[in-house]
Amino acid sequence: DVKVTQSSRYLVKRTGEKVFLECVQDMDHENMFWYRQDPGLGLRLIYFSYDVKMKEKGDIPEGYSVSREKKERFSLILESASTNQTSMYLCASSLPRGGGGYEQYFGPGTRLTVT
Amino acid sequence: GQNIDQPTEMTATEGAIVQINCTYQTSGFNGLFWYQQHAGEAPTFLSYNVLDGLEEKGRFSSFLSRSKGYSYLLLKELQMKDSASYLCAVDHNTNAGKSTFGDGTTLTVKP
Numbered sequence: 549d550v551k552v553t554q555s556s557r558y559l560v561k562r563t564g565e566k567v568f569l570e571c572v573q574d575m576d577h578e579n580m581f582w583y584r585q586d587p588g589l590g591l592r593l594i595y596f597s598y599d600v601k602m603k604e605k606g607d608i609p610e611g612y613s614v615s616r617e618k619k620e621r622f623s624l625i626l627e628s629a630s631t632n633q634t635s636m637y638l639c640a641s642s643l644p645r646g647g648g649g650y651e652q653y654f655g656p657g658t659r660l661t662v663t
Numbered sequence: 664g665q666n667i668d669q670p671t672e673m674t675a676t677e678g679a680i681v682q683i684n685c686t687y688q689t690s691g692f693n694g695l696f697w698y699q700q701h702a703g704e705a706p707t708f709l710s711y712n713v714l715d716g717l718e719e720k721g722r723f724s725s726f727l728s729r730s731k732g733y734s735y736l737l738l739k740e741l742q743m744k745d746s747a748s749y750l751c752a753v754d755h756n757t758n759a760g761k762s763t764f765g766d767g768t769t770l771t772v773k774p
Contacts, residue, residue: 593761593763644760649713649760
């Protein structure tokens, strides 16, 4: 069974703190993604990675960085957390489907509150 | 740029049929996904259309018109458990499997 796990379901951090969100998948997927989801704004792509040590910016990379040292693990880093980064963060990995396209498998999400 | 539009909210009655529309204008299009997301949970895959036409899978069907930039998700015999957010997502035909998501349609099913 497909499994994507995230290190925390809920996290509370203070403004200015460095925050690490970890994501692990056990499916040997090449591609991994970090999104944030906010009411009325949908799922927005922060960064994605298509191979170990490879990364590309998504639509809203400002204030974030990522690390992919091992295939199964993709980390999102908030260098200096700010209140506007309070959000639900979703990690996903993807696999080519037999019928075409890349189906994304999502982790349970981390609800981050920055105070 | 990428532009994907879906209605924000819809309400329907248990046992009825509901159609959730999605229009898109994007660069790079390979196909269109629909995902279901229950409140507080992660999105899960429902369907994928790459060719024009209707794909039926049980109570759920999905339609695509590539020339019109239009898709819909059709839910039949609605059940209370179908209350959820439904996300359409454009597959951009990249090796990285990148998709752009719409904002989602929150469907409420009432008794």
